[in-house]
Amino acid sequence: MDVFGISLAVLVLFVGFGLLIGVLFGFFGMGGSFLVTPALLVMGYPSRVAVGSGLAFVFGTSVIATLKHRDLGQVDYKLGVLMIAGTTAGIEVGKEVVLHLEELGMAGSIISVTYVFLLGGIGLFVTYEALKGDGDGGVDHDAADADVDADDIPDIAKTIQSYRVPPMISLRGGVSVSLWMILGVAFATGLLSGFLGVGGGFIRMPALFYLIGVPVPIAVGTDLFEIVFSGGIGSFLYAMDGGVDLSIVLPLLAGSALGARVGSAATSIVDEGDIKVYFGLMLLGGSLAVAVREIGNVYGIGVFDTVSLVLILGSALLVSGAVVYSSVTALREESGSPSHALD
Template sequence: MEILGISLALLTLFVGFGLLIGILFGFFGMGGSFLVTPALLVMGYPSRVAVGSGLAFVFGTSVIATLKHRDLGQVDYKLGVLMIAGTTAGIEVGKEIVLHLEELGLAGSIISVTYVFLLGGIGVFVTYEALKGGDGAGVDHDAADADLDDADIPDLAKKIQSYRVPPMMSLRGGISVSLWMILGVAFATGLLSGFLGVGGGFIRMPALFYLIGVPVPIAVGTDLFEIVFSGGIGSFLYAMDGGVDLSIVLPLLAGSALGARVGSAATSIVDEDEIKVYFGLMLLGGSIAVAVREVGNVYGIPIFDTVSLVLILGSALMVSGAVVYSSVTALREEPTSAASPTED
């Protein structure tokens, strides 16, 4: 039986994968969308289709998440527009690089190797921060409009803010940053977006905090606002070249629509620090999965493709399950806390 031109089994797989990613997206403000492209590559889709369909999925999912953060006042529209300008140029450059590498027959391998080092590096950093109990860049969902105290601003961001290269831009959170630094961060993340087929949130959100010094809640909301446009522009550019497969995108979006609601609801009852280590491990899982796939391709071991896909899905399932489990645990503890006597 086929629906949308794909088998029922594949349709179920895409919907389930979209559900897991939606939970991650709603909970972290940045999701497992960066896992979609390598998963499609592992399944044998052409690089152009994998990247373009990944961007189209990012666009659809980010629209819902951005509306939620807008209602919470966590979007800096001035910063968002500047990020869009820089990201648009970066995406176009990234797309041209992919198309050129595809003509040379190198796109799949180079994109995969980039994923290995990028996800692996970030995964190690996030896991290390979680295990040592540092503040990291966890999102405080109740502090949308809070200014950062000087002690809360990362040292690197303080250094960057000290370079007063005009024109200077005043941003929410009581900070002032050079326009050129904002555009530089936007271009770099846009380049990754167009090259890897990701929204860039798992890179851009930390960059807004660690490099520019934007308060984390505003960084998350503004990042999602920007992803709407970068994902939309990127998917449009790839669609013009036949790189968007709706039989992939629609089932993923159907699953993520529900998952995003579950993840968003979890943010109000779960302490993100509890599962930060799982998020880091998920990134490491994605990195290892792509590495396994490349080793299989080099040495002609087809079973490694299956192992790689299991690792990718397993990583998303592990973290999504941790979110749901923590939510259920927190809900069970609430009645107990409410029943405990308190003294004035």
Template sequence: MEFPIAGVEINPLYLAAIGFVVGVLGGFFGVGGGFIAGPMMFLSGVPMNFVVGTDLAHMTGKSIVAARRHSILGHVDFKLGVLMIIGTIIGVEIGAQVVEAIKEIGKADQIIGWAYVAILVAIGSFTAIESIRAIRMIHTDKIEAKEAVGFTGLTKRIQLIRLKPMISLPASGIASISLWVIIISGLISGTLAGFLGVGGGFIRMPLMVYVLGIPTHVAIGTDLFEIIFSAGFGTITHAIKGNVDIMIALIMQTGAAIGAQIGSVATHHFSGPRIRLLFSGMPFIGAILVIWRLLDSSAGAIH
């Protein structure tokens, strides 16, 4: 089928299949899945400028479906989501400014690319070690699976910060936490997302669990709720620049909407540590794809 806006001819079933895969992963892990959908779209011939914008468009729809499903399951903390959006928006702008500064130095693609790899490997390794420790704790210490977290030191220190105003997050089971901690967490994830040019779901989800002490299921649902706004805003800005093929996005969304529902419901049947253990593989897949692209572009530059 021909998609005249992006100027490509692609089998719509392939697009729907990409959507389905990232839909399942997104619904289950609370991530946008751009680091998987992007390379798959690019391989099918979609020009790079359309890859990012079109991916954001389908991500918006998929996140609506997944967040609604998580909300039915009681996995969305709307208060936390709205507060984090404030920090995220400011952070994305800071990250974009850092990128501009690096561009002036030169070799921005290589610097950002290798920083991306380092962050992905760090998140993946940390989550893997922590979740294995948490699973062991469930067996040895007889801790309830839902509560088990193998690394709580930072969360405890963060929750001791009494910088006013203090707020409660009943949906996440947090009696009192500084508003500034939430906004700064959003700011950090937003800055990294803006710097790396990604949605940032794979940064926000672990950040919510390990820094704020949010239960894994609620972190996933809340992250998806936040992605609706960040990806929606990204869709508008990219579409105005002519970087979105809405027809490709609609086809991808067909598969993604169904996949997101399956992924979201599946979380209900896994404990937090098991979800985090499975999640830990995702950043490594992303890192491999980025390394491949970086080495490919280096080889291209040599030739």
């Protein structure tokens, strides 16, 4: 039986895959194209279709997740617009660096190595900081505008906030940061995003917390707000060239519509320390998967592509399961509190 021109088994697979990614996307503000594109490539779809359909899915899922975060008061639109401006400039510079490296014949190897070490490095750092207990707990998830306790702000963010170069910008969570510091962080994250050719959610979300100092739930919600614009523009450009396959995108979105809302709501329930641990483990799994794929490419071992995909999907499944489990546990502990209901 065929639906949307694909078999029922593949349709069910896509819906389930969309549900899984939706949970991660809503919870972390990243995970869409990071998972969808390599999976479609391994399934045999052309690169243009895999990337374009992945971007279209990211756009749709980010809209769903952002709306949920907005309902929870976890989107700082002012910060989001400033980050979009800074990252756009950074992406252009990063692209120029890639073009220069291509002329030297060094782009592929340098980008791959950087990607692996950056994913692994951020994953280790976030996991270590969370387990150590810095910036943990403390933030009131029920009041996104509540002031952040000084002990809950990472040391790097405290240093950046100490540079009182006018104009100063007041952000959600009682955070006040110089406009130039925000644009500087945005430019740096955009530079890495443009250099690596990725959406950059795994860079921006920790940057918003560790460098600017906004609470983790607001960092996730604001990051998703940015992805609405980048995913929308990217998917539109690919769609103009026929790179978006709706028979892929629609089933994925059907699953993610629920998953994104569950993941987004979970950020208001799960402890911030747990969010950071799960995020770090997700990046470590991704780093290992990319490393395996690159080794397979270097030595011509085709089966390593499949191993890489299994590692990505396996880590995603484990982390999303942990998110749901933590949410259910938190709900049971706070049963009877109407503010902690998954809508």
